[in-house]
Amino acid sequence: MTQPPGTVVIALAIGEAGLADRLAALLADIPGLRLVAAGEAADAVLVMPGAAPSPDPDSGLTPREREVLALLAEGASNKLIARRLGISSHTAKFHVGSLLDKLDATGRTDAVAQAARLGVIHL
Amino acid sequence: MTQPPGTVVIALAIGEAGLADRLAALLADIPGLRLVAAGEAADAVLVMPGAAPSPDPDSGLTPREREVLALLAEGASNKLIARRLGISSHTAKFHVGSLLDKLDATGRTDAVAQAARLGVIHL
DNA sequence: GTGCCACCTGCCCGTGTGGGCAGGCGGGCG
DNA sequence: CGCCCGCCTGCCCACACGGGCAGGTGGCAC
Known part of the structure; x- marks a missing residue:
């Protein structure tokens, strides 16, 4: 299967199976975008929100x-x-x-x- | 505008502007999926791969x-x-x-x- | 009006910091 | 042997820092 030029490859690192399945289904047939195959490098990774750096806590600073x-x-x-x-x-x-x-x-x-x-x- | 039931909300945390733009465009028209709005919680976050901290450089310190x-x-x-x-x-x-x-x-x-x-x- | 908050300013004092100078030792290498 | 490196030590000096004290103004809420 030939790789369409400029396709963005996305890896799914979602721990929740339901959400992972839904995302896989939603992203399955989008032109210009596809899910990563085994042993392949991804352009971007979908992760659960808690994995992102925490937003700046306020700390009460003026x-x-x-x-x-x-x-x-x-x-x-x-x-x-x-x-x-x-x-x-x-x-x-x-x-x-x-x-x-x-x-x-x-x-x-x-x-x-x-x-x-x-x-x-x-x- | 009413929220379609079960829409997956995705946040973009991509540092590379080109990739971020392309992903935003690709994700914009997917039914059942949309990008996060300001002040809103996302279901998933798109990040760059290899966001792990870089290994300790030596810096020539004794x-x-x-x-x-x-x-x-x-x-x-x-x-x-x-x-x-x-x-x-x-x-x-x-x-x-x-x-x-x-x-x-x-x-x-x-x-x-x-x-x-x-x-x-x-x- | 009063009180609170954020921001501003000055002074005093003892301690801490950074840069310079000087010296030394031990270990490894050519 | 001499040289280099890492580690150690002391002294001098000017400046910076942190904590204390004091004062002020403006904006906002009650």
Whole structure:
């Protein structure tokens, strides 16, 4: 059987049999798209929703704190954060302190690591 | 617009724009299947294959440097690192400095973030 | 009006950080 | 032997950081 040029090959990695069967049936006769065969590489994979990275948890951070956190994750000093956001370094430090409290971190380094672990930021 | 009973809702989590567009187009006109709307839960998610974390690149770090990096990622100070590894804080600082050089980081916070991005450590 | 929240600002102080300088040792290799 | 590498150690210095204290404004809800 010849492969139509430009066909997208999809693998099914769905643990729920009912959903897997329904998806297989729905995708079976779509021109330009087909299910992966054994031993073949797929272009994309259908998985259950829980397998995707969790959405950013809120963590109760204010918008400003999120801005500061993003700059922290770039290794920015308080001075640089202040300059970037157009605020005083004292204010930057204030927000850093709030982040440390909310993320239960011992310092900025720990805050960035913890935020990444929690999925609050993506490095 | 009423929802047809039993429609499968699919979310697209494809980083490659070309592939994402093609999949969106292919899936758009399938009866019994539709793409997820904003703020809506999906039944299944289409992702790129091989989304697993890349293997740890070596990055040319010595064993000691790796030990220090792991402690850095816990937010440890040089003093704490020294105590943990049974060395002087000067030596701990020396290794931190080497890490900054090798990871091309501006400081310890940047080193941890960069190491995580590179897959050298896992947070 | 009051209280809460987010954001802003300044100062003080002790500790931490990063970069520089110096030195050393042991092990492996040519 | 000399060289390289990894690891260790000390000192000096300027700057950064974190925690504490104090103050302020504006917006919003009750």
